[in-house]
Amino acid sequence: MDQKILDASAKHPQPGKVFQYGTAGFRMKADLLDSVVFRVGLLAALRSRKLNGQTIGVMITASHNPPEDNGVKLVDPMGEMLESSWEAHATVLANAETDQALVEAYNKLATDLKVNQTAPARVIFARDTRASGSRLAGCLIDALEATGTESTDYKILTTPQLHYLVRCVNTKGTAHAYGEVSEKGYYEKMSAAFKKALKYRTIPDDAPEDKGVIVDCANGVGGPKLRELLRYLPSPQDKGVKIKVVNEDVHKPENLNSQCGADFVKTGQRAPPSSKAEPLERCASLDGDADRVVYYFTDKDGKFNLLDGDRIATLSASFIGELARHAGLAEQLKVGVVQTAYANGASTKYITSGLNLPVVCTPTGVKHLHHAALRFDVGVYFEANGHGTVVFSPAALKTISTHEPQSPAQHEAVETLQALTDLINQTVGDAISDLLLVEVILAHKKWGPSEWLHTYSDLPNRLVRVEVKDRNIFKAVDAERKLESPAGIQDEIDKLVGKYKQGRSFARASGTEDAVRVYAEAETRTEADDLAQKVASLVK
Ligand code: 16G
Ligand code: ZN
Incomplete structure (x- = not known):
């Protein structure tokens, strides 16, 4: 060899x-x-x-x-x-x-x-x-x-499709077989689960026609793959959801992630300039390999509103928690949420005080979140940037698949839960799977994007990228919420933070770029900006 x-x-x-x-x-x-x-x-x-x-x-x-x-x-x-x-x-x-x-x-x-x-x-x-x-x-x-x-x-393929196939190959023929080992198998599993998850949603006779969701595919692989999936999904007339694919040009490679896609929307806090969405219309953007998704919409006054990974996490955790209760499984299915320091403080407060669910904070990077999520029966993890998924423990899967419902209402909840375990990609964050999950939840709740937004109000926040001589001197601890070195800098940050109402800030060395990132949030936009700038000057 x-x-x-x-x-x-x-x-x-x-x-x-x-x-x-x-x-x-x-x-x-x-x-x-x-x-x-x-x-x-x-x-x-x-x-x-x-x-x-x-x-x-x-x-x-x-x-x-x-x-x-x-x-x-x-x-x-x-x-x-x-x-x-x-x-x-x-x-x-x-x-x-x-x-x-x-x-x-x-x-x-x-x-x-x-x-x-x-x-x-x-x-x-x-x-x-x-x-x-x-x-x-x-x-x-x-x-x-x-x-x-x-x-x-x-x-x-999309990145999550490859993750799916790897798990399928290695579990083929076992009691934990994950699915057919083919791209077609992925679409079939996803569409069957989507149909089943929507089975018990009701549409009032006087409900206005749902315009559906516009999906910006970043001119990447998500475009052709989502289009392919649409061939398997139920039509809007058949209890499905209208999904409109845009930015799907993969033939001009230079268009990839250019002026569109999840990262453009999340970083710039604005819709792709090419967007033709009307006020209150649901929009979603995938990233270049379709493992991240964020939602957004403009309200009646033309204001842009982002529904990022934190929002998908809170929406999913609340829905799955409700289903578990309705199924009579609240005790057996303890739902927990995993976030990073970048999660908006208001989302954390909403999860702990509003939803009464535990939250764990881990360092940035999917593998950290994923591992922490595996410690719950149902672990919901999302980074604010839109990467995330929900993982069910083997015991939870067994409970959900063998539970004998005691009433028709329990039966419906269990069946919907079962569908979600198939709809949600258990291996890794999957933009297409997450998109269908959000659509299922909004359909059940009969919510538009503004009802979703109004579950809680985000604290104004600012992220600053700081160029430094040597980012390696910045050593973070406590899930990246504190700096252990350079010595003394954390005390300075704490002093600054103490001056702002609802202030929170941290600095950490980027794992992907030669820079330090500073995050700050506070009660008002001006205070958040001010705090971020001051902490950035400390780091420089
Ligand atoms: C990587 C991570 C992503 C994280 C980002 C942070 C994976 C698959 N990707 O892209 O989850 O948000 O790094 O970048 O883990 P940063 O360290 O430059 O802030
Ligand atoms: Zn990606």
Whole structure:
């Protein structure tokens, strides 16, 4: 195998750069990534062999980044993100300076990790719509061939679709089979669950016609995939929901994430300039690989209102909590919510005081939230940026699937809960699945976006990006809510925060950019801006 890896690696030389497997894998300008993707392929083979031939996923995407970027990340057998201790191994392989050094690093890892090199290796992979994707998939294939890895190329998929497939392959034929191992299987599972989840919603005779939801797909992979799903969903006449797809042009790669998409909307706090939505019309935006979604609308006075990840979390937690109560399962299904420090303080207060549910705060990054959510029977986790999902524990799934309802009302609630466990992607945040979940809840509650918005009022907040000499000196603790170093800086921040009504602020080093991010919120817009600026000056 050594010679094969040497020969294949010679086609993808290391460009003399230092790479790091970060919170979302490797991500940068696509023309620097050939060697990185090749080496990730080697690691995927090792990981699969280490896990006795369980299938590992490789996704080639740079999510909401500009079109000229790309990235690559690994998916573990149950569809979760790569176990964190292996991130360092990915970094080691990516940084080996020569082909020879690479083979040595590869063999050293195999020995240190006690990988049986004769075990089978299996990998499935996919990519988003970026122009560089097929070339990078070629680099990956070279690594899979050199290591004798069985593989399937699923071509273009959303990130969550690949996570779904990885879990399906590895659970096939078991009691926990997750679904059919195909893209079609994903649509069929999703549409059947959506139909079932809407079965008991009622539409009053005098209700005005629902205009449905307009979905901005960031000109990325979500466009064609959502369109495909629409072929499986019930029509609006048949108790379905009207879904209008916009920004779905994947043929001009330069349009990807440009002036549209979830990141544009969340960061800029405004609708894509191309939006033709009318006041009070529901709008949603996906990101470039369809693992994030945010909602928004303009009210009658033309004011823009964002319904971000915090809102999706509160909406889902309240609905699932109600269903559990109506099903007579409130005791067995304890719902909890996981947030990061970026969650608006008003949402946290609403969850604890309004919904009476526990909240846990974790550091930024999906893997932290996901793991914390697994500790609840039903764990709802969302980052404010719109990435998130709901995970049901094995015991909760069993309770929901075997509960004997004691009344017709209990029966309806249990059936709807069962549908949600299939509708919600259990592996990772999935914009398409989350979109259908929100649509189901709004339909049951007979709410438009403004009823949803009025459950609580967000505190005005500001996020500032601060360029610093060395972001590594900023060490955060307490789920990134406090700085332990530089020494003394936290006391200064606390003093500032104390001067503002409902003030809260924190600073943390970004995991994806060379900068420190400062977040502040307070009772009024001016105070939030002021607090953010003052904390930013402290950090500078
Ligand atoms: C990554 C994370 C995302 C997080 C963001 C924070 C995953 C899959 N993605 O994109 O969840 O919000 O980093 O970026 O974990 P920052 O560290 O630059 O603020
Ligand atoms: Zn994404």
